Amino acid sequence: AQTVTQSQPEMSVQEAETVTLSCTYDTSENNYYLFWYKQPPSRQMILVIRQEAYKQQNATENRFSVNFQKAAKSFSLKISDSQLGDTAMYFCAFNCSNDYKLSFGAGTTVTVRA
């Protein structure tokens, strides 16, 4: 079974600053995908960024980037130049190739202060 651990229940960041969310996972598989989802108070789960395990290059989407350390099974998310609209709960998720299941971490609530 795959497990995903997010050790930071809550984080607070000043507008325009940078915040990093941690995520570790446990798997014996070699082919898998990792995701960060954002869920604002509006409730919709929005895909922020994804990473294929076979790719060494870290994924980047505008102000969002990841630090993927395959050997350490670590997948952290960096939000640069934080904006008020980034306030949300962030879930790290894992999906093994050839499997239907998307395993979620417990989530990290991020609050961006004006």
Add this chain to the structure above:
Amino acid sequence: DTEVTQTPKHLVMGMTNKKSLKCEQHMGHRAMYWYKQKAKKPPELMFVYSYEKLSINESVPSRFSPECPNSSLLNLHLHALQPEDSALYLCASSQDLTYQPKGYTFGSGTRLTVV
């Protein structure tokens, strides 16, 4: 169209009522999912449909009854629910059951309150 649409957005029902939640996607995805989410918790998988057939039932009580009338539509029929069933119900879809490099696309959910 890159959306999953869920209706209604809010639903209040009594314990003796029968109601249905609806989910629709037009992305050509062949796998669709129902999740239940309690406040400040991650979503919990309930049902998985693949090519309009029920593939996975995560030991969900029979008062929840899923239905997939066609490849774009997924329903969740509710009957005799309990107050502890109050939650956000999320629908999601993915390209295929065992190939989803782009992850799931989620709807915005139905906030269900059982009184």
